[in-house]
Amino acid sequence: MSGAPAYPSDVPRPKAGEAANPAPPTVARVRIRFAKRGRLRFLSHRDVARSVERAVRRAGVPVSHSHGFSPHPRLSWVGAAPTGTASEAEYLEIGLTAPVEPSELVTALDAALPDGLDILDAAVAEPPSLADRIDASRWVVELPGVAPDALRAAVDALLALDTLVVERVTPSGRRQIDVRAALASATAAGSHDSLPSGTDGAGVCAILTAVVRQTTPAVRPDDVLGALDVVAGLRSPVPPKATRTAQGLLDDRGDLADPLGPPRVTTQV
Incomplete structure (x- = not known):
């Protein structure tokens, strides 16, 4: 018995070496320092990540996404603080499909996040990687x-x-x-x-x-x-x-x- 075709006849097949459902390319990266304060120190890293992803959407940040049928925003995290601890020095890197001034990103994300998750600094990403810093x-x-x-x-x-x-x-x-x-x-x-x-x-x-x-x-x-x-x-x-x-x-x-x-x-x- 023959199986169903991998792609319906009316859907164009990706070319060799091309990702299915390709997303716009990442053209810039910005690094962020943020604080986790007050009662929000009890948030887990997963809760913090979800809050930031929602803030990115609300603020209209042109964040880049992974390829495929379940794309995810390109947010890279480094050394998250344990649940129950506060922090003035949490870091992430955001991939962007269009350049954004760091000052504008600070203002937009800080306004979209709840009090206690506060954006402090931003900088255009430069070598070496954030993890290596x-x-x-x-x-x-x-x-x-x-x-x-x-x-x-x-x-x-x-x-x-x-x-x-x-x-x-x-x-x-x-x-x-x-x-x-x-x-x-x-x-x-x-x-x-x-x-x-x-x-x-x-x-x-x-x-x-x-x-x-x-x-x-x-x-x-x-x-x-x-x-x-x-x-x-x-x-x-x-x-x-x-x-x-x-x-x-x-x-x-x-x-x-x-x-x-x-x-x-x-x-x-």
């Missing part, structure tokens, strides 16, 4: 109810080690993660904080700043806190709040280079 992150973690001196002692104990492995439970099983190998630097500071009445340590809040290299699997703020618990029994009486403040290439001074680089446009949100 990022190899570390800086995290600031607020630890209400923890005395700064206790955090300093725990940080010193962790930095004195050559290795410290913690275990993380993942959907694919348990993973062993060497936190110390990924930890480029860590410092402790303090501030005043208001805690619910009856909470131990009310009025104190230790602040951890840690620069963490990219590894596989990635070391997260809760992994660093788990390591501090192992070496010094350090725990916050209330959930800590972690914010990623920067991503980039780590230099010899411990600074992170801006992944966007010049030229760029910046908005104050």
